[in-house]
Amino acid sequence: MAGYTSTPGDVEVGAERMEVLVEKKSSAGWMWKVFGALVVVALCLGGIQMFVWYWKGRLETRMESGQPEASMMTDSAEKTDPPHTLGQVISKSKAVIHLEGNCDEGDNPKLEWTHHQGQGFAQGGFLLLQNQIIIPRTGLYFIYSQVSFRVSCSDDEDGLERRFTPLSHRIWRFSNPMGSQVPLMSAVRSACQNGLGSGHGWYNTIYLGAVFQLNQGDKLWTETNQLSELDTDEGKNFFGAFAL
Structure with a gap:
């Protein structure tokens, strides 16, 4: 091998x-x-x-x-x-209504509210029907209003000076659950005070504003006396509400 x-x-x-x-x-x-x-x-x-x-x-x-x-x-x-201002709160609110006031001249003047004039507007479901604000839904609302007067303090036909002319403004509410109307806010002022004589004028403003719990469908309206003395310049009379 x-x-x-x-x-x-x-x-x-x-x-x-x-x-x-x-x-x-x-x-x-x-x-x-x-x-x-x-x-x-x-x-x-x-x-x-x-x-x-x-x-x-x-x-x-x-x-x-x-x-x-x-x-x-x-x-x-x-x-x-800075803290929130009223304007900031209003701008962020979804349901807002702001009305401007007009007063018809005549023997029986009436304060008419509108959201189609001046700064007036409405959004978020608010309605204006028969001069009344209709609440869109149940919740908390800030309600406010202002009226301005320009009273002539001249003597009346009987020669008596108008020293204590009462000026009043009130906001009413009607709610279906309550079944009746109730005043929300009211205020009274007196014009022609402090011994102002004939020919002088007295300017006064009534402002109302507060928070309320309201129901859907509630109706709000105003009642004002001495409408013949109302100052009708733009921006002096308004009525509104906004949801919180």
Whole structure:
């Protein structure tokens, strides 16, 4: 039987082949590691870009809708904000009505309210029917009204000075659950006081305003005396309500 022996030449050739194989295998592994790292980096960058696009889109949407971004508010800004004024409360209220007053001249003058003149307007379900405000829904409401007078303090036909002319203004309410009308607010003033003589005038204003719990369908209207003495300049007589 023939035997085989390894010669020094064969050993050297085998070593060279093993060295080449090992070198090729390690080079391929390094390339795969680099490729994997690049893929991970690309995925991270893509995720960051998508995150930025998402929040940018949300910010633009909120700015277009008029909503301030929450992150732009600070505690110090909230603490230094001025308190709400009556105008700010009215502007934010959904149900509002503001009426301007006109008084017809004649033997039997009548104070007529309208929301189609001057600063008058109505929104949120309020109605003005037969000179009465109709409450749109049950809840809390701020009710207010003002009338202005310009009284002539000249002597009357009998020669008596009009020293104590009474001026009154009242807001009435009718509610179906109660089944009757009741006064909400009223006030009385006296004109031609302090010894003013003939030919002088007396200016006076009555303002009423308070919060009430009202029911849907309630009716509100005003009652004013001495309408012949009413000052009818624009903005001096008004009647309104807004939901809280």
